[in-house]
Amino acid sequence: MMKPANDGPNVRLALKSDSTDEASSVLACLAEIEVLIKGTWAPNIRFDLHASPDLPIVTYSRADLQSSIMNLLFNARDAMPKGGVISLTAALFYEGQAAPNVELGVADNGVGMTRDTLLRATDPFFTTKTTGLGGHGLPMVMSFVHGAGGRLYIESQQGVGTTVTLRLPISESEA
Structure with a gap:
């Protein structure tokens, strides 16, 4: 089941970044994330x-891009209490004759989400976690993606896992 994220303006305003x-x-951002993740995970x-080696230089908040990806990776990790595989993919995505997009995907083979959870996943303060902080990650990711002019997609199936895709536009000059 694929769900485009909620387009509500209240999330963007509430989570506006100062970055x-x-x-x-994009490749350098992902390489930094890879070093951090591989050195700290179980x-x-x-x-x-x-x-993809042909990823362009983009003009976004580098901190917000990395924070968004890290949030998705931590969510994926938390969805796999017994372990598993998390994949981070990045490639150019073309839609007709328009400039390409950068498409980033985080996929896990964790517990997945129910339909009800999927429908609320990007709601501020909604969480399925019983302890610790929760409810800020996906709304923050959505805020970054929408602020960059992109789209956020979530696909999940219980017992199979979840894939979150960020499709971020790039300009002709960046392409």
């Missing part, structure tokens, strides 16, 4: 990074 846009290499979780 500034800057020219950033051995029962395998992390696979598949990034």
Whole structure:
């Protein structure tokens, strides 16, 4: 089941970032994340990074891009209490004659979400976690993606896992 994220303006306003846009290499951002993740995760979780070498330099908030990806990776990790595989993919995505998009996907083979959970997943303060903080990650990711002019998609099936896809536009000059 694929669900485009809620487009409610209240989330964007409530989670507006103070970060500034800057020219950033998507590959460099992903490499930094890979080093951090591989050095800190339990051995029962395998992390696979598949990034196309032709990813452009983009103009987004580098901190918000990395924070968004990290939020998705932590959600995926938390959805796999017995371990599993998390894949982070990044490639160019073309829609007709328009400039390409950068498509980033985080997939896990964890517990997945019920239909009701999937429908509320991007609601601020909604969480399925019983302890600790929760309810801020996906709304923050959605805020970043919408602020960049992109789209957020969530696909999940109970017992199979979840895939979250960020489709971020890039300009002709960046392509």
